[in-house]
Amino acid sequence: MARRIKTNLEKMDASIKSLLKKYGDEVAENVDEITLAIGRRGANAMKRSSAEMNFGGKGTYAKGWAVAEEKHRLYTTVIIYNKTPGLPHLLEHGHLLRDGSRWLPPRQHIEPVETELLAQFEKEVQSKL
Numbered sequence: 001m002a003r004r005i006k007t008n009l010e011k012m013d014a015s016i017k018s019l020l021k022k023y024g025d026e027v028a029e030n031v032d033e034i035t036l037a038i039g040r041r042g043a044n045a046m047k048r049s050s051a052e053m054n055f056g057g058k059g060t061y062a063k064g065w066a067v068a069e070e071k072h073r074l075y076t077t078v079i080i081y082n083k084t085p086g087l088p089h090l091l092e093h094g095h096l097l098r099d100g101s102r103w104l105p106p107r108q109h110i111e112p113v114e115t116e117l118l119a120q121f122e123k124e125v126q127s128k129l
Contacts, residue, residue, distance in 0.1 A: 030128045032076040034121065036069060039078030042117045043067045046080060049109045053091075061087060 043065045050062035064083035069076060082088045094106035 027129065028074065031125060032071075034124045034128065035076050035078050038117055038121045038124070039067045039069065039080060041120075042078075042080045042113060045113045045117070046082075046110070049113055053107055053109050060084070 046065040047062050050065065051059065061082065061084060066081060066083060068079040068081060070079070088110060091107050092110050094104055096103055
């Protein structure tokens with residue numbers, strides 16, 4: 001015969017809520033840590049991929065990759081950007097020269113890094129949960 005346990009439903013409700021809140025806070029903290037780590041790795045990967053493309057010049061394009069972290073109440077956003085605005089888009093998608101004489105083909109160096117980072121992010125989040 002099963003043993004019956006009498007409990008106060010309000011106490012049980014409060015304990016379940018506190019456990020779920022602790023779990024949610026722990027998950028959010030882990031995801032934030034993973035997000036920041038992936039963002040930093042992404043900036044370094046962009047520096048490497050830009051340097052490997054050998055765009056010429058002094059290497060200021062490759063050195064110009066940085067990470068901006070925005071912490072919100074429930075989540076953290078990481079933005080990887082280059083300090084030279086517009087240039088990554090032109091190089092990634094191709095462009096005409098200033099005088100319009102010749103089309104320079106695209107050099108895809110951002111998209112491969114992006115897909116790799118997304119895969120790493122999903123893998124790490126699943127392993128932490």
